[in-house]
Amino acid sequence: MMLTARFGRSRVINRVNAVLIMAMMAAYYSLHLMVLRMEQLERRIDRELLSMNGGENMSPEAQEVEDELSQYSFNFTIDMNNPGKCNSSEEVFLLILVTTSPENHRHRFEIRQTWGNVSSVSGANIRTVFAVGKPKNREAQVALEKENTIHHDIIQGNFVDSYRNLTLKTMLCLKWAMQYCPQARYVMKADDDTFVSIFTLVKHLQELPSDTTDFVTGFVYNSRVPLRDPFFIPKWYVSWKEYPRDSYPKYPSGFGYVLSSDIIVKIYQAALDIRYFFLEDVYIGLCIEKLSISPVHHSGFWPEFVDIPSCRVDWLLASHWVKEPEVMLNHWAKQNTNCSLVSQDNVDDQASE
Ligand SMILES: *[C@@H]1O[C@H](CO)[C@@H](O)[C@H](O)[C@H]1NC(C)=O
Ligand SMILES: *[C@@H]1O[C@H](CO)[C@@H](O)[C@H](O)[C@H]1NC(C)=O
Ligand SMILES: *[C@@H]1O[C@H](CO)[C@@H](O)[C@H](O)[C@H]1NC(C)=O
Ligand SMILES: *[C@@H]1O[C@H](CO)[C@@H](O)[C@H](O)[C@H]1NC(C)=O
Numbered sequence: 001m002m003l004t005a006r007f008g009r010s011r012v013i014n015r016v017n018a019v020l021i022m023a024m025m026a027a028y029y030s031l032h033l034m035v036l037r038m039e040q041l042e043r044r045i046d047r048e049l050l051s052m053n054g055g056e057n058m059s060p061e062a063q064e065v066e067d068e069l070s071q072y073s074f075n076f077t078i079d080m081n082n083p084g085k086c087n088s089s090e091e092v093f094l095l096i097l098v099t100t101s102p103e104n105h106r107h108r109f110e111i112r113q114t115w116g117n118v119s120s121v122s123g124a125n126i127r128t129v130f131a132v133g134k135p136k137n138r139e140a141q142v143a144l145e146k147e148n149t150i151h152h153d154i155i156q157g158n159f160v161d162s163y164r165n166l167t168l169k170t171m172l173c174l175k176w177a178m179q180y181c182p183q184a185r186y187v188m189k190a191d192d193d194t195f196v197s198i199f200t201l202v203k204h205l206q207e208l209p210s211d212t213t214d215f216v217t218g219f220v221y222n223s224r225v226p227l228r229d230p231f232f233i234p235k236w237y238v239s240w241k242e243y244p245r246d247s248y249p250k251y252p253s254g255f256g257y258v259l260s261s262d263i264i265v266k267i268y269q270a271a272l273d274i275r276y277f278f279l280e281d282v283y284i285g286l287c288i289e290k291l292s293i294s295p296v297h298h299s300g301f302w303p304e305f306v307d308i309p310s311c312r313v314d315w316l317l318a319s320h321w322v323k324e325p326e327v328m329l330n331h332w333a334k335q336n337t338n339c340s341l342v343s344q345d346n347v348d349d350q351a352s353e
């Protein structure tokens with residue numbers, strides 16, 4: 001074309017241009033048609049899936065789940081328990097409940113060696129407990145029980161441990177906090193792939209007014225919308241039937257949030273009237289919305305992976321996605337071997353004198 005253009009006369013160039021433009025128009029038109037057709041197809045599949053999962057004509061399986069969910073009243077029992085973990089004769093400043101899967105032995109092992117092994121920070125007592133449901137096979141249960149006889153730090157509800165049952169696990173945490181650790185000042189819910197920057201977190205909580213109540217803090221999402229596309233991440237797909245509102249209330253991201261313990265009972269009671277929803281953090285958002293409590297955003301709760309360069313990341317309270325082996329241990333080593341916050345405090349004290 002370049003050659004024709006360069007050597008031919010202007011009439012030739014014009015004809016070439018006209019052909020080119022027509023070809024482009026045709027290509028554009030057919031592409032447009034294709035996109036339209038794909039959109040139509042997607043919408044149809046969407047509709048079919050919607051009706052399968054939550055519409056009027058539900059499949060028997062979906063109906064079964066529906067029936068089950070509508071019966072939930074957080075009526076589970078705590079089958080494996082360690083009531084002595086939070087001794088009533090001791091003051092407890094922070095109770096951390098880590099939601100974990102029965103099979104995640106390594107995650108728990110690494111937490112026990114790192115932030116989970118800190119039982120007090122500048123006079124504030126901390127207790128850490130792991131919460132699980134029932135594994136699907138017997139071997140996993142045996143292994144879990146064995147682990148618990150060594151560490152005495154696992155609590156287990158008698159519901160199937162599954163993603164759709166996560167809210168049950170959070171309610172297990174709240175129930176345990178109410179019944180077995182009512183003296184705790186603050187309660188944190190963390191995932192087993194969460195790095196809790198325990199020294200900065202406790203420091204932050206200690207700096208709050210001593211009469212702090214009705215308090216929820218974390219990385220707060222505002223007006224997030226449910227994922228209505230069943231193909232994008234099926235695990236997170238939410239049908240209109242399951243969640244009939246356009247957007248979620250304000251809620252703290254589930255990887256790590258802290259509550260003042262006075263609202264645990266209130267949340268638990270509010271929950272008895274709120275329909276089950278499997279995204280536990282959204283569910284907590286629904287409960288506190290009902291209690292007219294607005295969660296307080298703090299960007300020290302970081303919902304993504306944060307590489308810890310040294311102990312000097314004092315903005316960080318908790319971060320997420322610590323999944324690979326050893327990463328938790330490395331984070332911890334970096335945060336501690338060089339300078340612990342305790343010695344940093346001393347430096348600050350001296351500086352201000
Ligand atoms: C709650 O627990 C009781 C006693 O275990 C049981 O009889 C009842 O059916 C349970 N209710 C629901 C809704 O699961
Ligand atoms: C609670 O702690 C006290 C003192 O440390 C101890 O004597 C008691 O046995 C503990 N109780 C439980 C249930 O662990
Ligand atoms: C926990 O910390 C204590 C010291 O406070 C130490 O002796 C113990 O080995 C640690 N446990 C683990 C599992 O790292
Ligand atoms: C949740 O747990 C209940 C009680 O064990 C069980 O019946 C149900 O099948 C579980 N749901 C899912 C989706 O795993």
Ligand SMILES: *[C@@H]1O[C@H](CO)[C@@H](O)[C@H](O)[C@H]1NC(C)=O
Pocket residue numbers: 310312338339
């Ligand atoms: C310790 O941290 C300081 C700054 O906080 C840094 O200059 C030093 O290199 C670190 N040392 C080690 C061994 O990581």
